[in-house]
Amino acid sequence: MKKCIGSLLVILMFVLVPMMAIAEDQVELRIAWWGSQNRHDRTIKVIEMFMKEHPNITITYEPSGWNDHWTKMSTQAAGGNLPDIMQQDYARLEEWVDRGMLYPLDEFMESGVLDFSNVAEANLAGGKIDGKLYAVNIGTNSECWVLDVDAFKKAGIEIPSQKWTLEDFEKIVLELHEKLGIWGMGPGLTGDQRWKSNYLGLGTWVYSDDGKSLAYTDDQPFIDYLKMVLRLQDAGAIPTRAEEVAEFDGQGVEAQPIVDGRAAMAYFWSNQIVAVWNAAGKDRNLIMVHPPRPKGGSAANYVKPGQFLSVTAHSKHPKEAAMFIDYFTNSVEANKVLLAERGVPISSVVAESLTELLTPSQLQMFQYMARVEKDSSPLPPPDPINHAELMNNAYGPEFIDPIRYGQISVEDGIKRFRELAAEILPED
Numbered sequence: 001m002k003k004c005i006g007s008l009l010v011i012l013m014f015v016l017v018p019m020m021a022i023a024e025d026q027v028e029l030r031i032a033w034w035g036s037q038n039r040h041d042r043t044i045k046v047i048e049m050f051m052k053e054h055p056n057i058t059i060t061y062e063p064s065g066w067n068d069h070w071t072k073m074s075t076q077a078a079g080g081n082l083p084d085i086m087q088q089d090y091a092r093l094e095e096w097v098d099r100g101m102l103y104p105l106d107e108f109m110e111s112g113v114l115d116f117s118n119v120a121e122a123n124l125a126g127g128k129i130d131g132k133l134y135a136v137n138i139g140t141n142s143e144c145w146v147l148d149v150d151a152f153k154k155a156g157i158e159i160p161s162q163k164w165t166l167e168d169f170e171k172i173v174l175e176l177h178e179k180l181g182i183w184g185m186g187p188g189l190t191g192d193q194r195w196k197s198n199y200l201g202l203g204t205w206v207y208s209d210d211g212k213s214l215a216y217t218d219d220q221p222f223i224d225y226l227k228m229v230l231r232l233q234d235a236g237a238i239p240t241r242a243e244e245v246a247e248f249d250g251q252g253v254e255a256q257p258i259v260d261g262r263a264a265m266a267y268f269w270s271n272q273i274v275a276v277w278n279a280a281g282k283d284r285n286l287i288m289v290h291p292p293r294p295k296g297g298s299a300a301n302y303v304k305p306g307q308f309l310s311v312t313a314h315s316k317h318p319k320e321a322a323m324f325i326d327y328f329t330n331s332v333e334a335n336k337v338l339l340a341e342r343g344v345p346i347s348s349v350v351a352e353s354l355t356e357l358l359t360p361s362q363l364q365m366f367q368y369m370a371r372v373e374k375d376s377s378p379l380p381p382p383d384p385i386n387h388a389e390l391m392n393n394a395y396g397p398e399f400i401d402p403i404r405y406g407q408i409s410v411e412d413g414i415k416r417f418r419e420l421a422a423e424i425l426p427e428d
Contacts (some may be wrong), residue, residue, distance in 0.1 A: 329347055
């Protein structure tokens with residue numbers, strides 16, 4: 001009897017110990033990103049592909065829109081419950097690093113978990129803070145104007161050159177509206193990126209090097225720009241601010257009026273052309289051009305890391321999280337699914353492998369980015385840590401909205417914004 005029990009124990013050890021090892025080896029990760037439904041579908045497919053190759057790793061996902069993503073991440077950060085992997089943005093990277101919310105990835109570069117042998121250093125630089133890599137670029141992009149070629153033809157207006165000015169832009173928007181009875185331009189003309197890019201086109205930047213004050217002293221260029229926006233709004237050539245809030249703010253690209261033909265032009269980031277074109281229909285005739293630049297200025301845009309993937313400081317499995325980021329970067333098969341929806345891939349091998357698969361929208365993006373690389377302003381530094389507070393508490397509610405609703409003059413709005421920036425930016 002004792003002999004049988006002993007044999008049974010030996011058998012159980014051979015069965016249970018490996019099972020325990022397998023159980024211990026199971027890894028659960030969470031990932032969060034923002035984007036359109038098109039992006040969600042592609043990303044989920046790649047997650048499923050990764051899990052199939054790594055059966056010990058389970059990934060749950062939390063996709064959302066831009067605004068909801070940051071609200072959710074801030075809430076989870078406060079609760080100590082961030083996902084293992086989060087999509088990051090260049091404008092917010094320094095803030096999240098300063099708060100200690102991101103895990104430095106250098107050790108995984110050294111160990112080979114992250115392989116950047118086919119990635120140019122310039123494509124990694126945007127994800128580094130104080131010499132450490134906190135974020136991996138998952139596609140380069142730039143601001144662009146998307147034009148409905150058929151609408152321009154119907155109105156008898158020529159497609160503008162890549163070096164068109166804001167004066168050219170105003171004239172074309174008014175003419176499109178007058179001849180077609182639609183908006184010449186869609187929403188987005190008073191977002192903070194337009195504030196930044198107008199000054200970038202004039203050879204300066206909006207923030208000082210230490211991020212504690214505004215860098216420019218001349219408000220007139222932006223006063224002139226905002227007065228142009230008001231003229232277009234009053235003429236009915238662009239959506240009013242009330243219409244933007246009611247129909248477009250916080251919505252995906254699918255809701256933008258160029259998609260259903262209510263606008264002849266739209267402002268996007270170049271990688272969004274994929275989702276825009278998918279929503280508008282394959283038979284649409286769209287083209288991408290540089291944003292209009294200030295008179296006498298240079299290009300009002302730059303080559304930007306489209307989005308990043310970062311490992312958060314709350315992750316219990318940073319190595320496995322880094323493995324997924326490497327897969328996202330280097331897997332040709334994964335990128336055939338992603339198909340450059342977030343921007344041009346940073347791996348030269350991956351980018352080359354996609355050339356024969358590009359749809360008209362992806363081809364437009366690749367060609368546009370090739371033009372931007374030859375005609376763009378230098379990449380500005382990441383936004384300071386109080387940028388989000390300045391935007392949420394000053395730029396929108398105290399500056400842009402009152403101006404566009406006709407509650408204050410542009411000059412008074414500029415003055416109020418400067419006062420609030422002086423209060424908010426220096427705070428630690």
